[in-house]
Structure formats: C-alpha cells, structure tokens
Amino acid sequence: MPVDNAIEANALGKRYRRRWALADCTLTVPAGQVVGLVGPNGAGKTTLLELAVGLLRPTTGTITVRQRAGFVAQGAPVYAELSVADHLRMGQGLSARWDASLAWRRVHEAGLDPRQRAGRLSGGQRAQLALTLAVARRPELLVLDEPAANLDPLARRDFLDSVTRAVAASGEGMTTVFSSHLVADLERTCGYLILLAGGQVRLAGRVDALLAADDHARSLDDLVVTYLREVPR
Amino acid sequence: MTWFAWRQARAQTLIALAAVLVLTIAAFADGRTGTMLRMWLSVLVVVVPGLLGAFWGAPLVAGELESGSFRLAWTQDVSRVRWLTLRLAVSGLAGMAVVGLLSWVVTWWASPLDRAGLDQFGSFDSRDIVPAGYAAFAFALGVLCGVFLRRTVPAMAATLVGFTAARVAFRLLARPVLLPPVTAALALNPSATGYGSSGFLPLAPPPSLQPAAPDLPNAWVTSIGIVNGKGDGLTGSVLAGNCPDIGRGGGGGVVNPFANGSSHVPAPPGLAGTMHDCVARIAATYHEVVTYQPASRYWPLQWAELGVFLAAAVALAAACAWRVRRIG
Numbered sequence: 001m002p003v004d005n006a007i008e009a010n011a012l013g014k015r016y017r018r019r020w021a022l023a024d025c026t027l028t029v030p031a032g033q034v035v036g037l038v039g040p041n042g043a044g045k046t047t048l049l050e051l052a053v054g055l056l057r058p059t060t061g062t063i064t065v066r067q068r069a070g071f072v073a074q075g076a077p078v079y080a081e082l083s084v085a086d087h088l089r090m091g092q093g094l095s096a097r098w099d100a101s102l103a104w105r106r107v108h109e110a111g112l113d114p115r116q117r118a119g120r121l122s123g124g125q126r127a128q129l130a131l132t133l134a135v136a137r138r139p140e141l142l143v144l145d146e147p148a149a150n151l152d153p154l155a156r157r158d159f160l161d162s163v164t165r166a167v168a169a170s171g172e173g174m175t176t177v178f179s180s181h182l183v184a185d186l187e188r189t190c191g192y193l194i195l196l197a198g199g200q201v202r203l204a205g206r207v208d209a210l211l212a213a214d215d216h217a218r219s220l221d222d223l224v225v226t227y228l229r230e231v232p233r
Numbered sequence: 234m235t236w237f238a239w240r241q242a243r244a245q246t247l248i249a250l251a252a253v254l255v256l257t258i259a260a261f262a263d264g265r266t267g268t269m270l271r272m273w274l275s276v277l278v279v280v281v282p283g284l285l286g287a288f289w290g291a292p293l294v295a296g297e298l299e300s301g302s303f304r305l306a307w308t309q310d311v312s313r314v315r316w317l318t319l320r321l322a323v324s325g326l327a328g329m330a331v332v333g334l335l336s337w338v339v340t341w342w343a344s345p346l347d348r349a350g351l352d353q354f355g356s357f358d359s360r361d362i363v364p365a366g367y368a369a370f371a372f373a374l375g376v377l378c379g380v381f382l383r384r385t386v387p388a389m390a391a392t393l394v395g396f397t398a399a400r401v402a403f404r405l406l407a408r409p410v411l412l413p414p415v416t417a418a419l420a421l422n423p424s425a426t427g428y429g430s431s432g433f434l435p436l437a438p439p440p441s442l443q444p445a446a447p448d449l450p451n452a453w454v455t456s457i458g459i460v461n462g463k464g465d466g467l468t469g470s471v472l473a474g475n476c477p478d479i480g481r482g483g484g485g486g487v488v489n490p491f492a493n494g495s496s497h498v499p500a501p502p503g504l505a506g507t508m509h510d511c512v513a514r515i516a517a518t519y520h521e522v523v524t525y526q527p528a529s530r531y532w533p534l535q536w537a538e539l540g541v542f543l544a545a546a547v548a549l550a551a552a553c554a555w556r557v558r559r560i561g
Contacts, residue, residue: 053308056561073304080300082240090237094309094316133305 003066006031006141006175007052011061013199014047021047023199024061029192031067031140032173036186036207038224039196045179046074048196049145052177067175068097070139074146076130080119084112084129088136095137103136110162124155128162135166141175142167148185156185164189183221195224197231234311238323245289246327253331257338271346274339278359281335282367283396285328290375291388293320294557298383314554321550325372332368336360353531354453358404361535366542371396373549380556403541409455411537414524419447421459421516423509428479439469440479442512444521451528458522459515467519476511 007029014022022044029035039045050056051063053071078087084107092098107114110128112121118129127147134142144163148156167176180186186193193210195203203210203223210223217223256277263270294317297303307313340347340360347356357363374395378388427443446454459467472479526534 050304050561054561055304055307057559068310069308071304071308073301073308075301077301077305079241079302079305081244086240090240091309093234093237094306094311096310130305137309 003031005029006067007063007065007177009048009051009061009063012048012051012058012063013060014044014051014056015059020059020199022051025196025200026061027194027201027204029175029177029194031175033192034167034176034190035178035192035194036183036190037177037179037194037196038183038186039179039181040228041181043181043196044199045181045196046145049143049177049179053143065141067140068137069141069143070134070137071143072127072130072134072145072147075150076123076127076147078118078121078126078129078133080117082118083114084116084118084121085114087118087129087133088114091133091136097138099136099138102138103132106132106135106162106166122155124151124159127151127155127159131159131162131166135170138170139174140172141177144176144178146179146181148180160185160189183224187220193220193224195227197228202227202231234316234319235323238319241320242289242324242327246331249331250334253335253338256335257342260338260342265342265345268346271343274343275356275359278332278336278339278364282332282364282371283393283400285332285368286371286373286375286392286396287389289324289328290372291379291392292385293324293376293379294553295379295383295385295388298379298560299385313557313560317554317557318550321373321376321553325369325546325550328372329365329368333362333365336362336364351450353451353528354526357408357453357531357534358400363535363538363542366539366546367396367400369546370399370542370549373546373553374399377549377553377556380553380560399545403538407541408534408538409526411541412526412530412533414455414526417447417523417525419444419521419523421512421519421521423512423516426512428476428508428512440472441469442467442472442515447521447523447525449523449525449527451531453526453530454523455526456522456524459519460522461519467515472515475514476508479508479511 005028007027009025009027012022012025013020025044025048037045037048047056049071050073051058052065053069054065055073079090082090088100088103088107091103092100106128110125110132112125112129118126121129131144131147134144142163147163148159151159163176163178167174178186178190191207193203193205193207194201207220211217211220214223214226217226260270260274294303297306306316336359343356343360347353347360350356353360358367371392375388375392378391378395379385382388382391421442421444425445427445429440429443442459444457444459446457461467
C-alpha cells in the first residue's frame, strides 16, 4: 500500500542511563526516496535507525514505521560459525517474503562461496552478505547503518554501487535510509538528506532543493559543514 | 526457524552425543564391578547438567548480544519471543536428551552394583529421570543469567553458582519433605544405642545418645530422634541427670550412621555397663522416633523432583522471554 512517509518520528528521545543520545527529534522520511542520514560520530544516527527497526524502544515520543523494513546493522553482524548458504536458509526461515533466487543471484554476483563460513569472509564480503539478507526479504524500506564504515576504498565503492543497483532493481520505489559520517558516500547515491547533530535534526530536504536554496554552498559537503558549525558543542 | 534453531544447536549436540557414546563403550569395556568408576560416573551425571547450563545456556542470548548478531536475528519477520521460544525449546530439549541418555547409560551400567548396595536413595541424583530435569533447569538458568548479565563469561559463572545453590538447597530442604515422610516409633534399645560426642573441641556438640538406625533396606532415613510420651525431645539436662558419666572417656555402642565414625573412641568396659543401665532408665519414659521415605517412594520422588525442576525451568524461560522483549 503506498504511503507518503516511510518513517514519522515525533518528539522522539532516547536516553542511555544518563546520556541522551537523541532528544526531542521530530522528522519524516518520505517514501520512495534514497535518504542519506549524515552527522558526526555520536550524533544519534545509530540510535535513530535502531529505534526505527524496533531494536530500541523510545524513552520519550513516538516513532512510526509505515513500511516493512530490511536492516543492515553497523558492522554488518552475521553468524561467524554459519556458512553463507546457512545464512540464506536462515533468511528464508525468518522472513515472510523471501526471494531465494534474488538472494542466490546476489551471492554469485558478489563472488561469495556458499560453503564459506561467514567468520572467514572479508569485511566487504560480509557487508555484501548482510545486504543480500536484507534485500532478499523484499523490504519496502531498506535501512543501512554505516554499512561502508569499515571497508577499504575499493570495497566501499563496490558496496555503494551494489546498494544503488539493489534499489534500482527493486522496481517498486524501495525507500532507502542510509547513514554515514562521510558526506562523500551519500553524494553519489542520495536524493534526500537528513542532517543529525547533537541528537537533533539540523537540516532535512531534497538534496537539489537544499543546494538551490543556499547561495554559498557549492557542494553538499559545504552545506553540511556550514550547518554543523552552528551546532553548539 | 526451527531449522535455524537446530542449526545453531547441531554441532554441540552431536559432539555431546558422541562423548556419551565413547563413555558408554569405555565403561562397559572396563567391566561392571568398579566401585571407583561407579562413583566417577555418578559425579559426572551430577556435574554435566551444570556444565550444560554454563556452556549451552549462558551463551545462547549473551553470545548474540556480545557479537551483535541479535541485530540480524531480531529485525526479521519473527518476533523476539518466538525466536527465543524456538531456540530455548530446541537447545533445551537437546540438552535434556544428552543428559537423559547419559543418566540412562550410567543407571544401566551401575544397576548390578546399585542392587547389591541396597542404597537407592544414595544415588538418587545420578540415576534414572531426575538428571534430565536438572539439565532443563540449568539450561534455562544459564539463558536467564545471559539475558540479564548480557555477557557470556559472567553469566557462565553465575549459572554454575546458582545451579549448585539451587541443587544443594533443594536436596537439603525440599526433597526430604517433597512427599510427607513416614514416621515410626521404636523402643530405645540400650545395647544398640550409641552415646558420646563426635567432633573436635571446642566445636564438639554436647554429648548425646545416638540410637541405631532401624533396619529399613533401601529406604531413606531422614531423621532419628528420642522423644517421651508427650512428644518432647530428650534434653541435655535429662540426659545428664540420668547418665552423669556420659562424655567421659569415649563413646560406645553402635556408631550412628550420621556420625563420623573415623574418630570413634571405644568406652572402657566398666563405663559401657554403666551407660547400658542409664540408657535403659531413659528408655522407660523415652522412645526412638524415625522419619523416613520408604523404598517404594523412590519412583514417586523421582517423578516429583523431575516435575519441580521442569516447572522451574519453564518459569525461568518465561522470565527470559519477559526480559528479552524489553531489551533496548
């Protein structure tokens, strides 16, 4: 069912013991967009995404997710002792809408050996496996938390390209939310930007509109840096 | 999902079953007469459930929390509680099967020695069906410790401590009264009554009379006391008034099975005669009261204890589910 917004957060806050990771955060993530969630380390990106996929519960406020999500957590966790093929079978068992042929095609394209134990995969291969598990669920909303953070530049480029291909191949306007502390990662892929800093949203909108509205910003990077300078430390 | 739960329990289950098989072959190859081997096998049956709780139970959730794989498992279309239920059921049943098989093998191997020993309650914890109940309990306790402590190694330690405490407390406090014990009154037999005190000064208890255990083969005597017609116990002052010589120069008579007989010092013949007379005086108004579980209670008690530990395991599993829902 088409919806306007994939995610709606209202006065959302999350506290870990004494520290507020996210405070009074109100935002919408429009459906069908590739959304970049940027912000410095510790800005609350992971907290926001884990609230969205239900791994965390809000301390204050609400978050509503209107689409079925596929999630790749930070560091792309997998089961080290299980093989690649075991992971696909697990995905099939745990998912209500599993596309086995898509999963196998992606495994072959990424050059993964199905019998390889996941603990012996390289960082890039592990990220590809985690992305495969998320995409083969046929999600309406794909949530990726710093998926490229620990990858070398080549694996990073390969991974981002495969995200772009997966989004294009989904053909149903899959919403994608993608966090990074590197604006360069997002520039090539994202049409919509949310800037998070100090636990709050500083800027949100379509990338082209944001750039057009600001006379001084020559690039997305300039724009983000300008706004981050205004954040009280 | 069931496949996935089994996939994660598979390797450890097969290794454990192989170990039981090797142990079976080794034990039977050794013959069925070794009392040392019988003791070690009994110890193994007692210890394995605790190890299972620590090594299978504790890491079940804590390991996922530590490695981060819970972020993969808990963001699929299966709810956390269903995920946990299936993993608990599959790994828990596998653990019960391993321990149940081990107990069955040991019970079978030791049956000639056990029959000859006429002390079925002495090996109650390491025979027949109760070990499977301990396994379920230890496993669920391990998972619960892991869920609350969120780290594997502290959870393993907590599991071993908690399981040991629960087993010892149950053995001392609950099992003797799990089924109402049978009470028997016997006349105090002066020739079969021990007297004196056992233990080291200054920790030695005051001198007392130690009536002989009644001849109840295969029964479990839970207490032996001396009371008068009104049901009052024999006090130290009554004893001292009737037997002023007690506590002088060693004990006598038959050694009480509950006392440590190793330091038993026999009384000189003159004193033994005096004591015989004073015990006979006490026996005029006092008698021996024995509470025990008859031999026929063995299987009812096995079932009752299995039931209690299984129920406790289910309660612990429910607590795990309650907590897992609230993580985050």
